[in-house]
Amino acid sequence: MSREIVACIGAGRMGRGIAQSVAYGGHEIRLLDARARDGEAFGKLAGEVEAEIRQGLAALADLGAFDGAAIPAILGRVTVWPLDRAAEAVKGAAIVFEGVPEVREAKAAAFALFDAHADADAILASTTSTMLSTDLAQLTRRPGSFLNAHWLNPAFLMPLVELSPCEETDADVLSRLRAFLERLGKVPVVCKASPGYIVPRIQALAMNEAARLVEEGVASAEDVDKAVTYGFGLRFAVLGLLEFIDWGGGDILYYASNYLAQAFDDDRFAPPGIVRENMEAGRIGLKSGAGFFDYAGVDVDAYRRRRMAAFVSALGANGLLRPPAANET
Template identity: 55%
Template structure:
């Protein structure tokens, strides 16, 4: 039997997570954890239910859901006021906290929720900024607490970044991974560091794009076109570290040194691990070792699989052309 999923907070993240789990056949309880007058709650619940239904309608229109299933999936989601938290949270297998990104507010909500939920449920914060160990002190059972960072829109983006804390039990992280994989998501585990993985990378990329507009390098439209049809196209198939190995860490080393000197900014310098890999002969595919291990791999077949994935992406973008006879 699928566990009941709790969403603490009836905002955008809670609604998105509710859609994901209801889509996968789970009963979901969204708890509006802010104390409100009944009339205010009724208005919020109606708004949340309408947004959830609208999201499901969109998924049907873009062929991710059969239209006749929209009502069935929507009916799996209940939105309840704070007064009902004590009754519903202990029934949940996992509770996802999605309160606003305010440290004290999250700590207060997590303390109360963990007390009401009891020893059973795993509790996960969906915070995009606050470290797990800055929150775990509020939890009555910190061994069952971790961060689970979803990327918006939660009902479409596959990735979820899991960040266990110092006190998180290993089996809790393992159980969360199994749960998420079971609903078609792709969880990754990262250390408790600011920015997780994706926000840390995308912050650099977004700031650099804005800086290029500021410097007059190109128009905003052309920069975004370059990202979509070059950067994004390539890295939808190859991971960043895989791409370093594909071309060779030596290429990155020399390119980084040139950019740092030409632009007069050390932010373009390669990290020490690139030089260390070169020193140790871990340049990438051509040496059999890089960030990944390619020893024993049929590299020709591997490259062809990756090129086939590029070709599929090209066709999906409507850019594949027939050859001129």
């Protein structure tokens, strides 16, 4: 695997998580402090960064994720740089992540550092969780080199990274960043610049609905979370949401959604147009041969067995797989 130099402007929580992932993957990562500090304050920051990453690595090693003997080598690939050495920190980096607070002025300052000091072929990737790449692209003189890379927290554990290019993003830039993340063991997905991206948008609806259940007295907070952990969570750790629609049948979602919309007199439960269109076209999932996905040529029995095996594995990992009860004598 080729070794690359990566920089991150911002040494806060996100920057540290990215640093741990990048260094774990065998690459040099330079964390650039985005704030001007005196020597003592910077020294304290650098110590905090090393301690947090060391602690995170040690916790994973203790859980058996890897041999803890590798920790010194991983830490050796992480360096922290003061703002007045920005030119040195960014120079030579193939990828420069921006991990500063969600304030436009802070983003603009970070992008200006990239424009001034980064190599001509370097990639600039914001880690914003709220702003759109199409908006942030206006802050750099090199929009063709820019896109958003939204890491889910904690960045060193969660595999998913949502990539959101802007209209000017070069296809090669998207391809290179996706390939790099995959080499780190991450799972990148691509989405258009849209509020909430994919996960935060779905997540916001689910979390708000869970809060409403408690607010309405339908169930306790403990039972809502138990239902999510052992029902919703286990199910969707194996099947994607759209895959599950096809698995059970889009007709079930269609009728259930209409019932809920009427029962609550609230359109937030109404089925979207694409579900109605699939119903009208007879594309209701596995039983019709097509839904959100095309099952033509798919060995459905083998597919079901693979998914069942994944369910069994998930149950085992959560200590929920039990042998059958013995006959009573």
